[in-house]
Amino acid sequence: MSRLDLLQSPAMRRSLPILLATLSLASCTAPETAPTRPDLAGAAAGRNVVLLSIDTLRADRLNAYGYAERTTSPRLDALLGSGIQFEDASAPRSITWPSLASVLTGLYPSGHGVIQNGYELPDDLPTLPKLLRDSGYSTAAFLSNMCRANHQGWDEFRCSQGRDTRASEWALKWVESRDAENPFFLWIHLFGAHPPYYNGGRLAAEELDPGYVGDLAPKKRFLDAVMKEGLELSAADRRHLDAIYDASVIGTDRIVGGILEGLTASGALENTIVVVLADHGEELYDHHKYLYHACSVYQTALHVPLGISAPGLLPQGQRVRQTVELIDVVPTLLDLLGIAPPAGLHGVSLRPYLERPEAGGRGKPAYSEYGDLRIHTVLADGWKLIDNPDSLTPYCFAGGPPDLYPIEEAELYDLQQDPLESRNLAEMNPGRVSRMRELIRKRFVDLQSRDEAQELPEDLKKELRSLGYVAP
Numbered sequence: 001m002s003r004l005d006l007l008q009s010p011a012m013r014r015s016l017p018i019l020l021a022t023l024s025l026a027s028c029t030a031p032e033t034a035p036t037r038p039d040l041a042g043a044a045a046g047r048n049v050v051l052l053s054i055d056t057l058r059a060d061r062l063n064a065y066g067y068a069e070r071t072t073s074p075r076l077d078a079l080l081g082s083g084i085q086f087e088d089a090s091a092p093r094s095i096t097w098p099s100l101a102s103v104l105t106g107l108y109p110s111g112h113g114v115i116q117n118g119y120e121l122p123d124d125l126p127t128l129p130k131l132l133r134d135s136g137y138s139t140a141a142f143l144s145n146m147c148r149a150n151h152q153g154w155d156e157f158r159c160s161q162g163r164d165t166r167a168s169e170w171a172l173k174w175v176e177s178r179d180a181e182n183p184f185f186l187w188i189h190l191f192g193a194h195p196p197y198y199n200g201g202r203l204a205a206e207e208l209d210p211g212y213v214g215d216l217a218p219k220k221r222f223l224d225a226v227m228k229e230g231l232e233l234s235a236a237d238r239r240h241l242d243a244i245y246d247a248s249v250i251g252t253d254r255i256v257g258g259i260l261e262g263l264t265a266s267g268a269l270e271n272t273i274v275v276v277l278a279d280h281g282e283e284l285y286d287h288h289k290y291l292y293h294a295c296s297v298y299q300t301a302l303h304v305p306l307g308i309s310a311p312g313l314l315p316q317g318q319r320v321r322q323t324v325e326l327i328d329v330v331p332t333l334l335d336l337l338g339i340a341p342p343a344g345l346h347g348v349s350l351r352p353y354l355e356r357p358e359a360g361g362r363g364k365p366a367y368s369e370y371g372d373l374r375i376h377t378v379l380a381d382g383w384k385l386i387d388n389p390d391s392l393t394p395y396c397f398a399g400g401p402p403d404l405y406p407i408e409e410a411e412l413y414d415l416q417q418d419p420l421e422s423r424n425l426a427e428m429n430p431g432r433v434s435r436m437r438e439l440i441r442k443r444f445v446d447l448q449s450r451d452e453a454q455e456l457p458e459d460l461k462k463e464l465r466s467l468g469y470v471a472p
């Protein structure tokens with residue numbers, strides 16, 4: 001039986017109602033929404049933590065974030081609905097290891113120094129697994145990407161080289177085999193919504209868009225060719241590209257369902273905080289005929305899903321509208337668990353939103369920084385500035401043309417009117433551009449930077465190129 005067959009099996013289909021019922025049951029024990037909420041500082045002390053990160057999961061392709069073209073994400077939607085969903089979460093960089101390192105450290109990439117895939121986290125940095133292990137947690141990570149990165153702080157670490165179901169099975173076995181009394185921190189990272197979108201199998205060709213006639217397929221050489229050769233995609237091609245990507249989300253959603261079912265069956269979710277997020281999104285031909293993510297500075301790649309749930313502790317089905325950042329995950333978890341945060345975190349605790357998710361307010365700006373290039377973005381009050389003062393042109397993927405992704409010196413977008421960032425309003429709003437540039441300057445001027453080039457071994461460069469990443 002193939003992986004997809006397994007995921008589509010009657011047993012898996014039967015399990016969804018059980019999962020949804022379990023998540024609903026949790027609501028019966030959750031406190032009712034009240035005018036004033038209890039102080040959640042330290043309220044989750046001793047709880048387990050599950051971090052479920054999904055590579056290349058574009059927020060606006062989940063039904064929970066408004067996608068209406070087709071059903072892509074029932075299990076992820078249920079998970080997001082079982083706690084608090086952040087509608088506007090922002091990644092600090094649209095590439096995997098820099099963004100995940102930010103999730104694990106609460107720092108922007110220049111702060112932790114992982115400004116490219118393949119770079120190493122400094123040994124002296126506190127990371128979430130190190131901090132939780134020091135507080136008595138068992139820590140385990142089961143990933144299917146970034147196998148060669150220098151992961152730190154894990155009692156158990158396994159990486160499945162792209163096989164999401166294998167990583168999931170390892171994780172569930174680890175949880176079930178534990179007999180320790182101490183709490184655990186489990187990290188699962190799934191890869192199958194990443195190019196070439198293999199978690200979709202043949203779903204796009206056989207079910208989502210069966211009549212398609214053309215060259216697009218979920219294979220790297222076909223996808224690369226679009227960018228290398230500057231191919232103009234027709235409306236039919238774009239529909240099929242959407243179907244290919246959506247299929248990978250659907251396949252990933254099924255795997256998430258299996259993980260949640262397994263964790264539920266073992267009782268592991270009862271006393272657990274679950275954080276679900278993506279490291280970045282995907283362009284899918286929305287800007288500069290670019291499909292992937294590594295050089296994107298647009299919301300297609302920077303807007304990510306983020307949800308935090310904790311049965312009996314956090315309310316269900318609530319949404320936070322304010323902009324938040326992935327660097328806020330570490331301070332938020334430490335705050336809930338009652339563990340003192342290390343000095344110098346760039347993120348802030350989102351506990352006030354968890355206590356009063358319906359509260360109004362402007363929130364804070366969100367930033368991203370483009371590795372070793374002086375390119376930043378800032379998102380504030382519904383506006384987005386891309387600041388590229390040296391007019392640099394990022395190099396997008398191994399073997400791709402060097403001028404594929406031109407970024408203007410300043411690009412300003414009104415995201416409420418123009419969510420796909422198609423009309424640059426910088427020239428007619430010089431005052432707003434200046435103010436937003438000043439936000440960027442102030443944000444980064446006093447932060448300790450480890451933004452230095454690292455030399456990668458040749459075999460690692462080769463491996464990163466094979467994945468489509470640019471190796472410096």
Ligand SMILES: [Zn+2]
Pocket residue numbers: 055056095096097194279280
């Ligand atoms: Zn990634």
